[in-house]
Amino acid sequence: MNGGTAGRKWLLDVLMLPFGLLTFFPFYLILINTVKTPTETAINPMSLPKNWDFSNYIKVFEETPLLRSFGNSLFITVISVLLMVLIGAMAAYPVVYNPNRLNKVIVVYLLAGFLIPFQTTLIPLFELMTDFGLINKLWGLIILYMGGAVFVFFLVSGYMRTLPKELSEAAIIDGCSVWGVFWRIILPLLQPITMTSIIYQTMWIWNDFLAPMLFLNSQDKATLVLQVYKAKGEFSVNWPLFMTLTVIVLVPIFIFFLFMQKHIVKGIVGGAIKG
Amino acid sequence: MSKFLRNVQFQIFLLPILFFYTVFTIYPLLKSLLLSFTDFDGYVKEYNFVGLANYMKIFQDDAIVSGISYTLIFAIASTVLITVVAIPLALILDQNFATRNLHRAIFFFPSIPSGLLLAYIWGFILAPISSGVLNKVLKTLFGLGPQPWLSDPVLAKVSTIVVSAWAGAGWHAVLYLAFLQAIPKDYYEAAAIDGASRWQQIRSITLPLLAPAMTVSVMLLLTGGLKVFEIPLALTKGGPGFETHTITQVIVLRGITEVQYGLASAMSIVFFLIVLVLAFVQVSWMQKREEGIQ
Numbered sequence: 057m058n059g060g061t062a063g064r065k066w067l068l069d070v071l072m073l074p075f076g077l078l079t080f081f082p083f084y085l086i087l088i089n090t091v092k093t094p095t096e097t098a099i100n101p102m103s104l105p106k107n108w109d110f111s112n113y114i115k116v117f118e119e120t121p122l123l124r125s126f127g128n129s130l131f132i133t134v135i136s137v138l139l140m141v142l143i144g145a146m147a148a149y150p151v152v153y154n155p156n157r158l159n160k161v162i163v164v165y166l167l168a169g170f171l172i173p174f175q176t177t178l179i180p181l182f183e184l185m186t187d188f189g190l191i192n193k194l195w196g197l198i199i200l201y202m203g204g205a206v207f208v209f210f211l212v213s214g215y216m217r218t219l220p221k222e223l224s225e226a227a228i229i230d231g232c233s234v235w236g237v238f239w240r241i242i243l244p245l246l247q248p249i250t251m252t253s254i255i256y257q258t259m260w261i262w263n264d265f266l267a268p269m270l271f272l273n274s275q276d277k278a279t280l281v282l283q284v285y286k287a288k289g290e291f292s293v294n295w296p297l298f299m300t301l302t303v304i305v306l307v308p309i310f311i312f313f314l315f316m317q318k319h320i321v322k323g324i325v326g327g328a329i330k331g
Numbered sequence: 332m333s334k335f336l337r338n339v340q341f342q343i344f345l346l347p348i349l350f351f352y353t354v355f356t357i358y359p360l361l362k363s364l365l366l367s368f369t370d371f372d373g374y375v376k377e378y379n380f381v382g383l384a385n386y387m388k389i390f391q392d393d394a395i396v397s398g399i400s401y402t403l404i405f406a407i408a409s410t411v412l413i414t415v416v417a418i419p420l421a422l423i424l425d426q427n428f429a430t431r432n433l434h435r436a437i438f439f440f441p442s443i444p445s446g447l448l449l450a451y452i453w454g455f456i457l458a459p460i461s462s463g464v465l466n467k468v469l470k471t472l473f474g475l476g477p478q479p480w481l482s483d484p485v486l487a488k489v490s491t492i493v494v495s496a497w498a499g500a501g502w503h504a505v506l507y508l509a510f511l512q513a514i515p516k517d518y519y520e521a522a523a524i525d526g527a528s529r530w531q532q533i534r535s536i537t538l539p540l541l542a543p544a545m546t547v548s549v550m551l552l553l554t555g556g557l558k559v560f561e562i563p564l565a566l567t568k569g570g571p572g573f574e575t576h577t578i579t580q581v582i583v584l585r586g587i588t589e590v591q592y593g594l595a596s597a598m599s600i601v602f603f604l605i606v607l608v609l610a611f612v613q614v615s616w617m618q619k620r621e622e623g624i625q
Contacts, residue, residue: 068428076430076437079497082452083440085464089455098462101455147348150341162345169356171610173558175579176603177359179366179586179596183373184359202351209348234340263445265561266579270587281445288451288565295455302448309444317436320443321505 090300097295112300122304124276125283129262132194132279136201137257141250144208149238152216153224169206174266185271192273200271201261208253215249252323255316280305366596373590385597395598397573398581405492405577406556412496413503413552418541420500421507422533438501446498450565453494457481457566481567484574491563491575503548510544511537539624546617553613557606578602
């Protein structure tokens, strides 16, 4: 449906402009209010500031352990996502390359996990984490997230079925071990779906709020999202300061978006069509 | 190498996922089911079986009843609203115009940051006092007094749903867009030769071919909507009263905060059943619909 005259094309640009502006408006609003005083924000929330005062940006770093939280988020996300992708891809390997009756049962067992909401497992998980002494530990949260490897497993096993089998069979005949085939042949071939999995799981874990809220309680262990939640209580009267914090927290997400937009879109498509 | 040994080597690759999945998903699920029939309070590691008492209590607990009803309203209303916005948006973003890529990026971006952050930003816009941005706009344009966007029972529900739609519509538009781009161009060319108008083409080619996309998108929206937590929490803290309390919030409140493990477990099992039934009904109904259309 890419027809239409030149006049029509112009019409869409004009027609969509107000909707685009409206969608973007909240981001404009927080940006301009980071450089105002609380009074000015209360009186003129929408207009550009009279004096551009960037001191809030310094204040936020002084009053909240932002770098620490950024480091926590980065640590949790990177380690969880890498482990999850590895565990998920490993599990797909025998299911696709060594199919047997047991593996069919295992696939059904894993499939059941898709419909189990995290909320349903929450109370026993809280007990479990307490018993294992994993509350308020970054590693505890990472271990907890490993259940999410099931999603990667389904993405990867769907993709793995489309790979040609000749390469791995030839390698096995040449004496390559089961383990060697996986590392040297299968894993490199999985790169596109690995990218999709990484993006999905990164967005989930970086943005997660419920699990950090329940399982991390000291400020020095907080993730960025949790830090914003805690700060909302402290800065509740000072909107400009809170907006500044929000803008700073949005920066890494925005950079991720700029670099990954194409892959994210491909990921949605791949995930949706297979799912 | 013997066949047996090779099999064993292969099966080892499944051990990590089986371990984590069993310990962190299946075991807690079964434990929830067990606890839901007990009076376990979390402090003493002893408990008695109380039959269905916890399940009966659910329906006498105002917070829980509100939680279930608001969560259902939220899930269904946000699904409908996002679908109604995302399909036309995808149709437009599929057209060829100068600022197309810019608009795609703008509409898509709100689905990337955490819902908590987005809801806080909207909290500034919807602040019920006269300093709220939306109230300021309404006063300037229409001379209207301040509206209680987040503190009136009905307006609070509407506000949380609209903010969620703003955050999620772009993502689902991209999903539809992917399916739109998979439709072969010659379908439209053939229809155009037969004299079909643009609107007829949309109705008899595009929309029927979007049916599978709709099944997927609606399933994601419904199951995601039932798990809603951050956006109402950040906007209204669940209020006024329990009007925008979500099921998740109630489980955390009754379970973790008040340590009523039995009651919260019963609640979480009921929640699981709601998700299960709604997903099953929706998917089987919409798949039948797909067959009917095609």
